[in-house]
Amino acid sequence: xxxxxxxxxxxxxxxxxxxxxxxxxxxxxxxxxxxxxxxxxxxxxxxxxxxxxxxxxxxxxxxxxxxxxxxxxxxxxxxxxxxxxxxxxxxxxxxxxxxxxxxxxxxxxxxxxxxxxxxxxxxxxxxxxxxxxxxxxxxxxxxxxxxxxxxxxxxxxxxxxxxxxxxxxxxxxxxxxxxxxxxxxxxxxxxxxxxxxxxxxxxxxx
Numbered sequence: 001x002x003x004x005x006x007x008x009x010x011x012x013x014x015x016x017x018x019x020x021x022x023x024x025x026x027x028x029x030x031x032x033x034x035x036x037x038x039x040x041x042x043x044x045x046x047x048x049x050x051x052x053x054x055x056x057x058x059x060x061x062x063x064x065x066x067x068x069x070x071x072x073x074x075x076x077x078x079x080x081x082x083x084x085x086x087x088x089x090x091x092x093x094x095x096x097x098x099x100x101x102x103x104x105x106x107x108x109x110x111x112x113x114x115x116x117x118x119x120x121x122x123x124x125x126x127x128x129x130x131x132x133x134x135x136x137x138x139x140x141x142x143x144x145x146x147x148x149x150x151x152x153x154x155x156x157x158x159x160x161x162x163x164x165x166x167x168x169x170x171x172x173x174x175x176x177x178x179x180x181x182x183x184x185x186x187x188x189x190x191x192x193x194x195x196x197x198x199x200x201x202x203x204x205x206x
Contacts, residue, residue, distance in 0.1 A: 008080070011026075025189070030080065033082070091116040129177065129179070133184075
């Protein structure tokens with residue numbers, strides 16, 4: 001079933017929060033075209049987790065470029081679309097965190113933010129931002145479950161810092177409609193009743 005008129009939904013959340021799974025499920029349910037984060041073909045990700053300070057700027061520029069192109073395609077598409085992670089998270093969460101913990105220099109961060117601000121002038125925001133809120137133990141369990149080798153060494157403190165930035169960003173999000181889903185006790189992948197709850201929340205928000 002497709003909801004009319006065209007909709008642009010973005011799914012936000014920390015590493016391991018279930019964004020990709022929810023994007024797939026909602027895309028199938030509503031007939032929305034899914035757009036996924038560039039992970040498997042990302043040439044910097046494995047290096048980044050091995051040496052964050054060395055590769056942070058390269059990784060963030062790659063993500064920013066990829067996400068800008070994706071966002072532009074989404075806005076120009078005549079179809080309803082659901083996106084796994086938004087461009088806003090790159091700047092508001094990940095780049096900011098890397099700078100604050102000393103893994104990105106002031107010079108690189110200033111350069112990154114300037115580029116991000118220019119890009120924002122050209123982008124129409126999503127009709128609905130869905131935020132999957134999850135505590136660190138949930139994130140760690142789901143990261144372990146999906147078994148990406150380069151993710152297994154992500155420090156707990158790093159996930160906690162990202163969660164802090166997510167909460168700050170969401171508290172100040174004013175670009176459009178926002179739906180916060182408490183996902184710690186949901187298993188929308190394997191439990192149909194849990195997915196039904198999420199689906200109803202999405203319908204109501206739209």
